[in-house]
Amino acid sequence: MGFSVTNQRNGSQFIADKKETILDAALRDNRIYPYGCRNGVCGACKCSLLSGTVDYGEYEDFALSDEEKREGKFLACQATALEDIVIDADEVMVGQSIQIKMLPCRVGKIERLADDVICLFLMLPKTQEFNFIPGQYIDIILKDGQRRSFSIGNLPEDAKTEGIELHIRLVPDGHFTPRVFESIKQRDLMRFEGPFGTYFFQSEPTKPVIMIAGGTGFSPIKGLFEQAMNENPNQSIHLFWGARDQEDLYMGQLVEKWLKKYPNLKYTPVLSENNTENWIGATGWVHDAVCEEYESFEEFDVYASGPPIMVNSVRDSLSKKNMHIERFFFDSFDFAPQN
Numbered sequence: 001m002g003f004s005v006t007n008q009r010n011g012s013q014f015i016a017d018k019k020e021t022i023l024d025a026a027l028r029d030n031r032i033y034p035y036g037c038r039n040g041v042c043g044a045c046k047c048s049l050l051s052g053t054v055d056y057g058e059y060e061d062f063a064l065s066d067e068e069k070r071e072g073k074f075l076a077c078q079a080t081a082l083e084d085i086v087i088d089a090d091e092v093m094v095g096q097s098i099q100i101k102m103l104p105c106r107v108g109k110i111e112r113l114a115d116d117v118i119c120l121f122l123m124l125p126k127t128q129e130f131n132f133i134p135g136q137y138i139d140i141i142l143k144d145g146q147r148r149s150f151s152i153g154n155l156p157e158d159a160k161t162e163g164i165e166l167h168i169r170l171v172p173d174g175h176f177t178p179r180v181f182e183s184i185k186q187r188d189l190m191r192f193e194g195p196f197g198t199y200f201f202q203s204e205p206t207k208p209v210i211m212i213a214g215g216t217g218f219s220p221i222k223g224l225f226e227q228a229m230n231e232n233p234n235q236s237i238h239l240f241w242g243a244r245d246q247e248d249l250y251m252g253q254l255v256e257k258w259l260k261k262y263p264n265l266k267y268t269p270v271l272s273e274n275n276t277e278n279w280i281g282a283t284g285w286v287h288d289a290v291c292e293e294y295e296s297f298e299e300f301d302v303y304a305s306g307p308p309i310m311v312n313s314v315r316d317s318l319s320k321k322n323m324h325i326e327r328f329f330f331d332s333f334d335f336a337p338q339n
């Protein structure tokens with residue numbers, strides 16, 4: 001037996017089991033609320049509690065402040081219902097059914113994109129269907145049960161033939177990523193669960209769009225951009241890619257190809273630690289470069305993915321220049337909880 005959760009926004013109702021988070025219960029019922037890390041860190045799944053009580057679960061203070069709690073906010077990815085509750089939550093409409101699955105896979109192609117970035121393709125057994133929306137992510141399940149999240153960099157139709165594309169940055173003291181750099185090889189067996197997240201391309205064809213990638217935050221941006229161009233090759237998109245140095249812009253040649261093909265794409269690479277003399281592009285922090293370029297962000301849909309500090313800086317600085325917060329879509333690459 002569980003408790004009923006009613007979403008006042010659209011009148012929908014589902015049951016949440018006693019120890020089940022509101023987000024898991026909603027997903028089980030094929031209801032997709034905006035969410036990101038599922039660890040109580042990124043804050044993307046914040047909703048309002050209108051009646052009843054919840055156990056707030058474990059979360060970072062910056063993801064849900066005491067003041068927000070007093071205002072009735074909670075994080076759907078951590079909170080569990082303690083009685084029947086009524087909430088107010090946005091619901092993301094997707095035109096296809098997305099089933100979250102746990103699947104085995106084999107490592108396919110492995111490509112070194114930079115000193116500390118590897119592109120890994122995961123091949124599924126031929127009998128398995130795996131559907132996702134470009135921009136979503138998967139959790140790789142490690143042998144000890146820990147999970148590590150990585151965004152999918154290609155389109156579903158490409159993933160079927162070439163494998164699911166991941167851009168993995170080395171975290172030198174990390175539990176998982178050093179293994180990818182030191183010992184992973186083709187045909188190794190792995191397991192993952194997914195797809196997760198609501199970082200989808202959801203802009204009207206006439207809407208001007210800004211996409212901002214930080215480092216390997218380019219991976220979901222690549223999926224979002226390719227999907228956007230499949231649907232409307234004339235969409236106006238300004239892509240910013242923030243990286244430490246030129247080598248970090250590890251798919252610069254692909255972006256050059258896009259620039260030749262899509263007339264309304266503009267590209268601004270931004271280096272924070274430039275040490276090449278011939279660099280004529282922007283330098284500094286990517287959010288500053290975006291802010292310098294535009295007086296106001298009122299008319300834009302903005303997509304940002306990469307390190308949490310970059311995503312937060314983009315949100316803070318663009319909000320001060322009229323960005324509509326409900327038109328800000330993000331995936332913050334928060335770290336997994338340490339077990």
Ligand SMILES: Cc1cc2nc3c(=O)[nH]c(=O)nc-3n(C[C@H](O)[C@H](O)[C@H](O)COP(=O)(O)OP(=O)(O)OC[C@H]3O[C@@H](n4cnc5c(N)ncnc54)[C@H](O)[C@@H]3O)c2cc1C
Pocket residue numbers: 036037137147148149150151152166167168169170171173174175176177178197216217219220331332333334335336
């Ligand atoms: C939704 C989502 C999507 C993501 N997509 C991608 C992706 O496409 N590509 C990608 O490279 N990463 C991505 N990440 C980040 C990635 O999951 C972590 O960097 C990775 O899990 C690190 O694993 P690890 O076991 O090597 O390090 P851990 O053992 O988890 O970490 C070891 C130490 O390093 C710190 N740390 C962990 N990760 C980072 C980091 N990224 N930068 C700096 N310090 C870190 C931790 O605080 C910890 O102290 C994503 C994260 C989320 C939540």
